Amino acid sequence: MMIGNLVRRQLHTIISRQTIKPSSPTPPHLHTYNLSDLDLLNPKAYIPLILFYPNNANCRLTADQKVTVLKSSLSLTLTRHYPFAGRFPVTPTTPSYVDCNDEGVVFVESRNDTQLETFRLMTGQDEILGQLFADGVVHQMSASCKNLVTVQVNHFACGGVGLAISMSHLIGDACSLGSFLSHWAYVARYGSVDHQQVLPLNPHFIQSKRTDYSIRPEPAVAAADTTDVFVARRFVFPNSKLSEVKNKVVSEAGGSINNPTRVEVLTSLLFKTAVAAASVKCGSFKPSYLFFMVNMRDRFVEKLPQTTIGNFVSLMMVPVRHTNENSLTMVVAEIKKHKLRFAGIKSVEQLALNNSKSKVGNQDLDNVGKGSYFCSSFCGFPFNKLDFGWGKPMGTTLATKSTGKNGFVLMDTPDGDGVDVLVMLEQQHMKIFENDKEMLSFCQTN
Known part of the structure; x- marks a missing residue:
């Protein structure tokens, strides 16, 4: 059908x-x-x-x-x-x-x-x-x-x-x-x-005072031109291949990067490949930005239980302003460097204040709308293990909506032996992205 x-x-x-x-x-x-x-x-x-x-x-x-x-x-x-x-x-x-x-x-x-x-x-x-x-x-x-x-x-x-x-x-x-x-x-x-x-x-709730004032929201990142046609494709990256990517990053870094996670290296690979595809299509490199949500529960001075209910995340922005910065190793290094800045949170109020501050500098405002890539990782969460009494699910899908923005959604495969990625890009960029030899060398082939 x-x-x-x-x-x-x-x-x-x-x-x-x-x-x-x-x-x-x-x-x-x-x-x-x-x-x-x-x-x-x-x-x-x-x-x-x-x-x-x-x-x-x-x-x-x-x-x-x-x-x-x-x-x-x-x-x-x-x-x-x-x-x-x-x-x-x-x-x-x-x-x-x-x-x-x-x-x-x-x-x-x-x-x-x-x-x-x-x-x-x-x-x-x-x-x-x-x-x-x-x-x-x-x-x-x-x-x-x-x-x-x-x-x-x-x-x-x-x-x-x-x-x-x-x-x-x-x-x-x-x-x-x-x-x-x-x-x-x-x-x-x-x-x-x-x-x-x-x-x-059992859930852990943190009681908050009633908020009667408005906190300045995260800076709005403009969507791409609405005349562009966006498409979505799925790619599967086995853990064995992701281990190869991790080894490649560690080797090329010469000891400056230790134990990168599979999400860090895969996100970097996807971002690097997408930026390269955009550069080919446009005929030149344009500054690009990776936006990534970070779970902050274990980054408080007194760690919060993972069962804490609420929005305990921070938005991280990794800029690539020059073509020589768009390498797998350099993007991974930038992600790890930005994550270090999130350590030592002492209170929910401090985290909220940090999140409300602008993450986009003046030097990036002209480019951030068209060169933004959003990544959401659902890896490590228990969705594929949810057994209500008749076995675990054979698959999990996040019903995303086409918003005219570049993005990646990462989820563990049902067997836990890899990562299922939904990639959303402009149609012309996707044609180049899905034929990238390095990226395909780490994909599962049927």
């Missing part, structure tokens, strides 16, 4: 719709959850994730029984993640708090007449993926939307299941989403929030 035909017709039928509330009421003293200064720096958007589960012959649960398990365990999980069952106040500006009123999480069940594999192989930018999310909540928050989290269970024709979750970016980052889903999955398998296997996954 052609993807084009899928887009033109309705694929799914809604079976049921209900709101899952916490199994016990939230105490009165927790009825208001103030968003932190860090949270308020984020856009009014959702993080949309789909987990694809095959029809597991070894699982004795029926489709209806699986849904019952998901609902009952979600209800229990919401007693711990109590803000997730609340609502944002309706306001023309960004809401500064969550009303923890236990109204619950929207939970939709649908039947889809397509095979799971059809969706799993999509790039993440296919509009058809939006049908898998409750109420089409995929990206931007509308002014009237008050839900923090929505869930939709999609039953495919093959017997597989697609579990689609959207979480507001105002309440947390990707690490928060991973923590929430891990807690939910463990509760589903062990049946209690008090089980010894579940207790270490």
